[in-house]
Amino acid sequence: MTSPVRALWDAPAAVPAPPGRVWRDWVLVGVIPALAVVEASVRTDVPWRWLWAVVLTALAPTLLWRRSRPFTMLAIAFAVGTAVGLATAGDPQLYTTAYFLILLYAVFRWGSGRAMVAGGSLVVIGMLLTFLPTPPQVADVIGGVAVAVTTSTLGLAVRWRRRARSRELEQVRLLEREQLARDLHDTVAHHVSAIAIQAQAGSAVAATDPGATVQVLQAIEAEATRTLREMRAMVGVLRAPDDALAPTPGLAEIRSLAADAAAPTIAVRLGGDLDSVPQAVAAAVFRIAQEAVTNARRHARGATRIDVGVDVDSDGVRLEVRDDGVGAASAAPGYGITGMRERAALLGGTCDAGPTPDGGWIVAATLPRAGWTA
Incomplete structure (x- = not known):
């Protein structure tokens, strides 16, 4: 077999797997x-109409297994239909x-390569067997082939589109894992290095200055507490898709969003104890704000x-990001909105985006402390 035919023959079933009933x-x-x-009942001119009605009623349950056993169900339906057509010496006209x-x-949407080749055959x-009793018209042959080819092509198109979407999402996950590795290095590794340095200092002064040793131990305890907090936050953030570069941005870096001189202007307001927010959580807030500002610039x-x-x-x-533009009444969630919502959810929070009553668009995210300290 040639390479394209072999590739089609060896193609696996559709990915992702088909849904249940x-x-x-x-x-x-x-x-x-x-x-x-x-x-x-209505088409009294159709020969063997009640026989075909019984056959179709008996074959209807094959639809229940068309995703999990697409070729088998197609084979059953076409074998029975062809046999009845040959026995009655006529096409099913219902x-x-x-x-x-x-x-x-279903065969071309969910089946394997072997199922597609066998199903097409x-x-x-x-179709050829149904043409044996009476020679078909050329228009009937062309019409039948066109319908079959169109149906098969539609199944392939939906299949490939869904697979492409799945690959895009997987690529987003891989890119985020690389970013989160940077976050892990820039946050937790920093605290672990500080603990190691403090432990070395404690070993050096333990014999001559017990008071300094106590201070070193207190510093180690503080660093260990921060490390544990960062690690807990990182466990949640590790599952969230987005993009970033080291060093990890924090809440203070949100002010940098206003540095862009391009219209529209950006006004940033920060309130509260910013230093009390773990670095990983602050990075998540920054990324949500960054994505929301980018969306506002593009779509408002x-x-x-x-x-x-x-x-x-x-x-x-x-966090609230609000613009005064004219946005759509609703928007289908793309990668940006989906990423913001998932990042907030994995930290125990929520993120909502939508139009405001007085016009414009707002993105509101809430990250409760319980979500990153549990």
Whole structure:
């Protein structure tokens, strides 16, 4: 076999895996028999109409397994349909038989490479066999082939689009892991190095200055506490997608967002005890603010001002990024909004984005202390 054919033959099943049965599957199983009976009652000119109605009713449950066993269900449906067509010496003229296309779509959407090749071959053989009793019209052949090819192509297009989306998300995760490795080095490793230095100093003065030794131990305790806090925060942040570069930014770096002279202007307000926020959490707040400002610059039509506010209190950190532009009434969450929400959620907080009653757009994130100290 040539390389393209071999690649198709060895292709695995669709990734990600197909979902389980949903309510729509049961609706289809219930609707198709009903449509077959109604059509058989109305179209009195169709030969063997009640036989075909019974066959379609019996084959309708194949839709329940079309994702997990796509080729098997297609083979069953086409084998039975072709056998009945040959026995009655005629094509199934009920429009309800178009449900077979759902099974064909499922093979190319969810099946493996072998299933796609075998399913396509099965459809071709089935079409040729139905042409044996009576020679078909050229228009009928062209129409049948066009419908089958279109259905198969649609299944492949949806399959490849979903796989491309999955690869993009995986790439985002890989990039974030690299960034979080930098965060780990710049925060926790810093405290561990300080502990090691203090321990060396304690060893040097232990014999001559017991008082200094106590101070060293207190310093080690303080560093160890901060390290533990940073590590707990990092465990949550390790699962959040975003991008960054070392050194890890903090709350104070949010002021740098206002340094860009390009319109709209950015006003930054920071309030509360900024030093009480762990570095990893502060980096998360900075990234959310950065993404929100970037989105406002890109999408807020007519915006002249972006206000960034950060408040730190005993409950945690609250961030608001608000613009005065004209935004959409709603927006489908892309990577930016999804990343902000996931980063906040993994630290035990929330992040909401949407239009304001008086116009403009607001991004509001709340990170409670319980989320990063638990």
